[in-house]
Amino acid sequence: MESSGQNRLHVDAIQVAYDDCVVLSELSLDLERGSLVGLIGPNGAGKTTLMLALSGQFRPRRGAIRFDGMDIYERNLAFKYRIGYVHEAPFFYPHLTAEEFLQFIARVKRVPSAELDLRVNRLLAQVCLNEERSKLTSELSQGMKKKLAIAAALIGAPDLLFLDEALNGVDVESAYQIKEGLREFTARGGTVLLSTHVLEVIEKLCDRYVVMKKGRIIDNVRAADWKETGRSSLEEYIIERLRRLD
Secondary structure, eight states: OOOSTTEEEEEEEEEEEETTEEEEEEEEEEEETTOEEEEEOOTTSSHHHHHHHHTTSSOOSEEEEEETTEETTTTHHHHHTTEEEEOSSOOOOTTSBHHHHHHHHHHHTTOOHHHHHHHHHHHHHHTTOGGGTTSBGGGSOHHHHHHHHHHHHHTTOOSEEEEESTTTTOOHHHHHHHHHHHHHHHHTTOEEEEEOSOHHHHHHHOSEEEEEETTEEEEEEETTTGGGGTOSSHHHHHHHHHHTTO
16 A cells, blocks of 8 residues: 555654663654655764664564555565665675675565576676675675675665665765665655765755754754755754754
8 A cells, every 4th residue: 555645654753762761752754755865963863773663673662654554563574575774784694705695685585586687787887896796795895895785785676775874985986876876766766764974975965854863853854945044054054953952
């Protein structure tokens, strides 16, 4: 069942806690179809916890999360086939080559056999890893591992993509190609939630900014609107919002 309007992911008043420590409190958010949303906030704001909850990896204590009208925890496996996720510190099987790792993830994501090699080759080229395809993942640099993780997140042709500091350590040329790929992804109707401390990346890439502090969303603004506040830079705008709670 499709969700109403353009909202692809609907988050309704969720609370997430580790034992007795509440990390996210009464948090609501809508991610629109075709949007590229930047998630911003200081360390400890709850950004990674939010992304884990929204991607079906950490069930909220209260509230609901729906994707195209589907409760993501009631139909958790079906939901996970429709998403891609890049962790800040991604895991790889050290005995597999970069190409073998992508082939493995493709099979897990049920990529049709007739399409598998085509997708692997296309994504290795997109993230500039063609020359490293035969290297063991344990031999790859941290930047190369990030690129491989992005390719793995895209291999299943997801509708929704979560990127947690995914561009950290990625070289300039590869980052450019990845960002172009993300723009193409959203132009086709995909939705991206990107968490990063690099405001320049968010400002150039995202069409909406979500600012978090102390487990809450304190601002949710379209990229085209923040300049109307009179602030001279996005950095100044974000700092001013964060200081409101001090």
